[in-house]
Amino acid sequence: MNSTWRILVVDDEVAMRESLAAWLREDGYVVDGAASGREAVEMARATPYDIYFLDLKMPPGIGGIETMIEIRKLQPEATVVIITAYATVDTAINALKEGAQEYMVKPCNPEEISLFVKRTIEVKNLQRENQYLRQKLTRHYTFQDIISKNAAMHAIFDLIKEVASQRSTVLIQGASGTGKELVARALHEAGGRAARPFVGVSCAALAETLLESELFGHEKGAFTGATARKRGKFEVAGGGSIFLDEIGDISPKLQMDLLRVLQERRFFRLGGTEEIPMEARIIAATNRNLQEAVEKGDFREDLFYRLNVINIRLPSLCDRREDIPLLVNHFIERLAVEAGKQVRDVSKPALKLLMDHDWPGNVRELENTIERAIVTARGETLDVADFDFLAQAPRGGAKWNAPDGMSLAEIEKHAVESVLDRTGGNIKLAAEILGVDRSTLYAMVRRHNIPR
């Protein structure tokens, strides 16, 4: 992994510069040379380096200390080593006072320089990891994690702040990949329940009886295989929040049970007689049109109104295209670290390509696309060629005609069947290809009675 670290050797003596650079390259680092302080500053401005070796005296022009000060203005976190053949206590003190991490007198022992570079890289690796983990923490579990400059999204942020501390049930509606769970987490984190559990349940991923036991828990012997008492998600959530994803896919019996919990705010474990109070806040989400399901008689109207006390409707990515550059940068920053790649940016033509794309799988699809591009990228900047795979998809811009007389539901069924067929029934892979999460795909499989 040394090839991801960049070192600049700055010395006016060509032999000194080239031989040290060659020696460091043997360790696998990417090493460049600069003949003067000015050249070094220009190079640092163009592409930052992780470690700078600066000769103290470089006539004519700016010397090592001045070069270091200029570089620090551009890159406060850079490691700078001042090297000199004419060591005095004064120059050493001055170099360290101005911010050099190390002061080396040439010629120095190979062991000294080798150990210094190794330790510096170890520290930088830890700093990089630490910075990433900190960002991950704040981004994933706080309201600010949702990145947007779209007006409709900002109205949602205001609503979240307003209702976060209330107990009212929230119904989040939006297409797959629009960030329903992120909004649910934001509601939890921004309110007074943040210190208590946030429990997520994907209602579509589980069979009816399993879901029942998952939500309400069960007593020992309640059914075959119930060898011990188990607490359900409502109980585990305590005074926190319970997130019921894909609520539109639950069975009529569970709709009834859930309605009862919402009305009475208490429940029983399966096979149990002890009444347990329900203190958690319910946040439900669905990618289905629940009003339509109510009209068709697929979803209980009374439950719909109980759930829909506060309604949050998330726009699709197509309706907030101005967020694409922000999201792309955010994903690059996060995913490049995870993938251990040195990708930092996206080219203008590539960004235009992403802005023009349809994104039926919304933000999740955009995230998967960036991840795939990073994994195969060779340079520091993602370019159009890195997104070639987008053009291979049938929606890549070529005009697509819906088969005559086929409803949207039928098209969805055919799409799911065909992808599952291609993946040999592998749900995880099929969900990735379709740009939906697994629970959504399970729901589709069940909805369309697709044999597996």
Next chain:
Amino acid sequence: MLIGVLPVEGAAAADIDALEAFVARHYACATRRLPPLAMPPDAYDEHRSQHDATTLLKAALAVRTADLDRLLVVTDRDIFIPMLTFIFGQAQVDGPAALLSLARLRQEFYGMPARHELMLERARKEIVHELGHTFGLVHCADKQCAMALSINVTNIDIKRDALCGACARNLADRLEAMAG
């Protein structure tokens, strides 16, 4: 593949013979012995009583012919680069030539009784190391691999005169790419 072996004046012919035979065996390739190279006068640094590796390597590259895939230069003198007090050898990653000094591989250098066979054993390890760089290999974290960085003879003595599995596979890929 053809590897040229270029002794610098002063190196014992018998040692060079032994090391050349090792190179031919290790890489299963042809070798060509070049006439000894006179040490360039400007390579000597009076102040340090050592020879400048970069100047020596430049002089060696001037006598390299185009049919040589790699050039191994062997000197008996102590060598340095300006930033470091000494080096055992020098090679450019993916470059055409590698330089090895036998001076600090000798026990006598450290005030101990001579052990000629030990010196040759260390030289074999460092040849695999320096030529490895010319084939694009970088330092390896496996301390027993010939590509591990050595900053003293103890480090060299821990190493084997062969590559670890990962470096060997890497070298095989690079040699295959060179051949193809």
